[in-house]
Amino acid sequence: MSRRPDNLTCDRKAVNLTRISRRFAELRANGELGIVAYITAGDPSLDATQRFVLALGEAGADVIELGVPFSDPIADGPTIQRASERALRSGTTLASVLDLVKKIRASREVPLVIFSYFNPILQMGLERFADTAAAAGADGVLATDLTPEESAEYRQIVSARGLDTIFLAAPTSTDERLRKIVDCSSGFLYLISRTGVTGAKEALPEDLPALIRRARRVTQLPIAVGFGISLPGHVSILGGLADAAVVGSALVNEIERAKSPEAAAAALGERVRALKEAARHGMSRREVAP
Amino acid sequence: MSTRTQTAGTGTGRFGPYGGRYVPETLMAPLEELERAYEAAKTDAAFQAEFADLLKNFAGRPTPLQFAVRLTEHLGGPRIYLKREDLLHTGAHKINNAIGQGLLTRKMGKPRIVAETGAGQHGVASATVAARLGLECTVYMGTEDMARQALNVVRMRVLGAEVIGVEAGSRTLKDAINEAMRDWVTNVRTTHYLLGSVLGAHPYPTMVRDFQCVIGREAREQILAAEKRLPTHLYACVGGGSNSIGLFHEFLGDRSVKMIGIEAGGRGTQLGEHAARLAAAQGYSGARPGVLHGTYTYVLQNDDGQIALTHSVSAGLDYPAIGPEHAWLADQGRAEYAAVSDAAALEAGQLLARKEGIIPALETAHALAGLMERLSRFNRNDLVILNLSGRGDKDMDTYRRLL
Numbered sequence: 001m002s003r004r005p006d007n008l009t010c011d012r013k014a015v016n017l018t019r020i021s022r023r024f025a026e027l028r029a030n031g032e033l034g035i036v037a038y039i040t041a042g043d044p045s046l047d048a049t050q051r052f053v054l055a056l057g058e059a060g061a062d063v064i065e066l067g068v069p070f071s072d073p074i075a076d077g078p079t080i081q082r083a084s085e086r087a088l089r090s091g092t093t094l095a096s097v098l099d100l101v102k103k104i105r106a107s108r109e110v111p112l113v114i115f116s117y118f119n120p121i122l123q124m125g126l127e128r129f130a131d132t133a134a135a136a137g138a139d140g141v142l143a144t145d146l147t148p149e150e151s152a153e154y155r156q157i158v159s160a161r162g163l164d165t166i167f168l169a170a171p172t173s174t175d176e177r178l179r180k181i182v183d184c185s186s187g188f189l190y191l192i193s194r195t196g197v198t199g200a201k202e203a204l205p206e207d208l209p210a211l212i213r214r215a216r217r218v219t220q221l222p223i224a225v226g227f228g229i230s231l232p233g234h235v236s237i238l239g240g241l242a243d244a245a246v247v248g249s250a251l252v253n254e255i256e257r258a259k260s261p262e263a264a265a266a267a268l269g270e271r272v273r274a275l276k277e278a279a280r281h282g283m284s285r286r287e288v289a290p
Numbered sequence: 291m292s293t294r295t296q297t298a299g300t301g302t303g304r305f306g307p308y309g310g311r312y313v314p315e316t317l318m319a320p321l322e323e324l325e326r327a328y329e330a331a332k333t334d335a336a337f338q339a340e341f342a343d344l345l346k347n348f349a350g351r352p353t354p355l356q357f358a359v360r361l362t363e364h365l366g367g368p369r370i371y372l373k374r375e376d377l378l379h380t381g382a383h384k385i386n387n388a389i390g391q392g393l394l395t396r397k398m399g400k401p402r403i404v405a406e407t408g409a410g411q412h413g414v415a416s417a418t419v420a421a422r423l424g425l426e427c428t429v430y431m432g433t434e435d436m437a438r439q440a441l442n443v444v445r446m447r448v449l450g451a452e453v454i455g456v457e458a459g460s461r462t463l464k465d466a467i468n469e470a471m472r473d474w475v476t477n478v479r480t481t482h483y484l485l486g487s488v489l490g491a492h493p494y495p496t497m498v499r500d501f502q503c504v505i506g507r508e509a510r511e512q513i514l515a516a517e518k519r520l521p522t523h524l525y526a527c528v529g530g531g532s533n534s535i536g537l538f539h540e541f542l543g544d545r546s547v548k549m550i551g552i553e554a555g556g557r558g559t560q561l562g563e564h565a566a567r568l569a570a571a572q573g574y575s576g577a578r579p580g581v582l583h584g585t586y587t588y589v590l591q592n593d594d595g596q597i598a599l600t601h602s603v604s605a606g607l608d609y610p611a612i613g614p615e616h617a618w619l620a621d622q623g624r625a626e627y628a629a630v631s632d633a634a635a636l637e638a639g640q641l642l643a644r645k646e647g648i649i650p651a652l653e654t655a656h657a658l659a660g661l662m663e664r665l666s667r668f669n670r671n672d673l674v675i676l677n678l679s680g681r682g683d684k685d686m687d688t689y690r691r692l693l
Contacts, residue, residue, distance in 0.1 A: 070595075070596065071459070071596040071597040072459070072464065072468050072582065072583075072597050073468075074314070074468050074471045074472060074475075074583070075314040075316075075472075075475065077472070081458065088596065093594040094594060094595070095594070117581075118312055118581050119580045119581045119582065119589070119591070119595040119597070120594060120595035120596070121595075122580060122581060122595065123578070123580060123591070123593070123594065123595030124594075124595070144314055145312045145313055145314055145581065145584070146312060147311065147312070147313065147315055147318055149311060150310055150311060150312055167315070168314065168315040168316075169315060170314070170315040170316035170318075170319075171316070172315075172316050172317075172318070172319040172320065172478060172479075173315060173318070173319060174319060177315075177318060177319065181315070192315065192316060195316050195475060195476055195477070195478050195479065196316075196475060196476035197472050197475060197476060
């Protein structure tokens, strides 16, 4: 188990030892970059999502983020906007996503993160949400439009149930903000690679290594880099720099393109296997942390 | 209610429990930068002098406070004064805020603004100020609104702004704000988001209010000069709520002055048929406190926290959330909110045209319709200021259907 000195400065009393932390500790011990896979739950149906999660897990995804669809996803590009619309049309709600977590957890141990805009969580009620998510077997929560400043009550309630509270850090975050963010985070730090919305891109931003180093200076938490990551080449580059790569829109694109849920599941598995391959070999091989 | 657990006092920019700052992390640094720039501008004599000069010589302030003699006679109720924001350059109060934020954009050294628009008035004001100050300007507008406010689309393009149609959702104001925020989050280092109402994350609700408060400051002086007393009632329409807060705010300390904000009742009381966030007492359903576009306030939504579609004949009121300061004024009972239907607004607009020779914007017509529905509650010596927030040129296609 990795030491987590960030918790020494954190306001939380208990150290959460979720599946997320355990998985990152294993990855760190092996010097291996993790793959965090995002898909929008309920796109095109919750049954299909269940199948996709199993396929992603079997292909080696280290953490799976289940996106809760929202009517007004301001942080998302066209790919995930369309996925949200499909998921809402299929009747997906936060409550039904938590039901799905329970079903998955009955047979699988893959770490699961609930990735939502804040309003659906707020409307369910913070306590009811945290109780239900913890009972279902979720491991962490990320609320896209909730920043450390507005999160005191949320953090207290969510971490009291043993769930990791994951926050976003961005290229525009000052060092002071980065420190504030990591003090509120557990599980891992989600570092946004570029200013902008979600979406697959050809190249990583040139200033990304500097950004990751800046984040690394303020935390020992695992750092997962997301937004615009889609290709094995991206994963290779991140290998020496970060702890995990988050892949989202590229996977959602596969779901959108596929003729059937079976075909989508196969395509997702293939994508993640290629990314894991890049994560395990070549440039991506990390120096084991001292 | 569970949402009550999210309470006041977690930061600046709160109005009671409402307001705050709920945005993706990428926008936090620019919001902090904007807040600093705005705080500095408040005491920056050069900034204030340029703001005052542009309001006077470019926008045309002060605007008249006109006694509506024939309307007053016709209705047989209170004495009614009209605060003529419709006479401003570009035809609505929106220019006050656009000038203020335009100057701030320049002060922050950003060469570009993005803006959303519903009725097109804020888009036109933004495009106008961008041209005057030499800024690039992109305006997002729902395609439904582009169709019903076509004249304003042309005006923005003549002014050199890029107008981008938004096809998502109900293709109205909410969807335009989503897209403007996505542009902002992408181009944040070079771009200021010139938000047009008292909505969004802190400091917008406070800053936009402050830029609009000139309406109430002038009106208070003008009514005291004309009538030697304070008004008994203020009326204004409320979409996000910038013209109403601009009128109300100066009078908040005058406990005798009643404030009434009129929302869009649309074509019915069911969720989806209206844009009434604070009129549950009239049976308008679906509003609860929640988070939309960066702020915690009353939001029209379903039980699962998905934001509802709205309807109003008036594009500028067709929005599911209300400014957080209004939510707080409503909770405290300091201001009263009510809704009127599309039909009542259209009728009121036509009445004002025929009695006073002023064709109001359909947004503004809601305020008059609200006053007319409350006539029985007035005493003969009551004194009303109604904020005539905008002119109706943009709404000719809708008015034409009444002829």
